[in-house]
Amino acid sequence: MVLLLTSCATTVADKELKRRNLDEYFSGSGVVRYFLSDLPDWANFSQTAACQRSISPRYFNVTTLLKSYDYTYEQSVQLQYMFNVEMNKLKQRTEAKFLPFSDEEKLFFTLTDKIQAEIRTFRPPTFKRVNIIWMDPLLKSAEGQNSLAKLLRSSDMDLGHPVLISMCLNHFEMEKFLSSKGMLNRNVRYIPYEMFSPYTKTGEKVPLFQIYLNEFFKKNQKLYLYLPRGHFKPNELIGDLTVKRF
Known part of the structure; x- marks a missing residue:
């Protein structure tokens, strides 16, 4: 019985020691x-x-x-x-x-x-007009996805450079979606959910994963936000945005 208790105590102590050492390793690292x-x-x-x-x-x-x-x-x-x-x-x-x-x-x-060195994964377009398209409500059905593909081929997109934005899809999923619609090589830019952050642009932490869109574009660029009909502008998308519905 004593041996069993000693064994249990040792196991618990070992686990605590390993956890503490791990915590010390992480807290001691500059990058973490x-x-x-x-x-x-x-x-x-x-x-x-x-x-x-x-x-x-x-x-x-x-x-x-x-x-x-x-x-x-x-x-x-x-x-x-x-x-x-x-x-x-x-x-x-x-x-x-x-x-x-x-x-x-x-x-x-x-x-x-x-x-x-000014190298970026998201390369903002240089057009004076940028068409930011919130795509998430359209992903749940084939009809919605076709509606999005139709918008990307519309004359409206000739007026400015299209940028897809998603709170649901990551970088690789965005690539896969564009590839499935035959648009991967059409220079459509995209903002996946890895670009959302729980911070304001001044570094204040907030209880919301959001993005300040104007910070990624030049001041002379006009940002248009395209929303599917029946949807309001999400609070997560912050910026000086002219809303258009499709």
């Missing part, structure tokens, strides 16, 4: 302060778009990036986006569910160099 805690799968959904996301992204601490790197909001969000894209590429390549933290750390520093 730029990451938010992983979002659990059950919380990885959009109430506005009524969808459960397939992959939980790694969200960045914008407040810390603004202070430590003197980044802008745009640089911080682009870094977050690039990190998630490259991280998932590495996972697919190695068939791993998780990356070692040393690999994440190396990736982080590689991408901060790219940000400084």
Whole structure:
């Protein structure tokens, strides 16, 4: 009986020691302060778009990036986006569910160099008019998807450059959707959910994953937001936007 109790106590102590050492490792790392805690799968959904996301992204601490790197909001969000894209590429390549933290750390520093070099995964169009299309309500049916494809081929899109935006689809899912509609090589830009952030553009944390759209475009560009009929402008999409419905 004493042996059993000693064994149990030792097991518990070992687990606590391992957990404590792990905590110390993470708290001692300089890079981890730029990451938010992983979002659990059950919380990885959009109430506005009524969808459960397939992959939980790694969200960045914008407040810390603004202070430590003197980044802008745009640089911080682009870094977050690039990190998630490259991280998932590495996972697919190695068939791993998780990356070692040393690999994440190396990736982080590689991408901060790219940000400084003005390299971006999301490349904003240079047209004076930008047509931002909220696509999520149309994804649930073939009719909705056909309506979206029709809009992208319409004369309205000749007036400005189309940019798809989604709170449901990640980078690779956006690529897959465009490919399925034969539009992947038509220079349609897209903003997936990896570009949303629970921070304001000044680094204040908020209880909402949102995006400040004007921060990614030049001041002389006019932003039009295309919404499916029957839908209001989502609170998550912030900016000086002229709303059009289709």
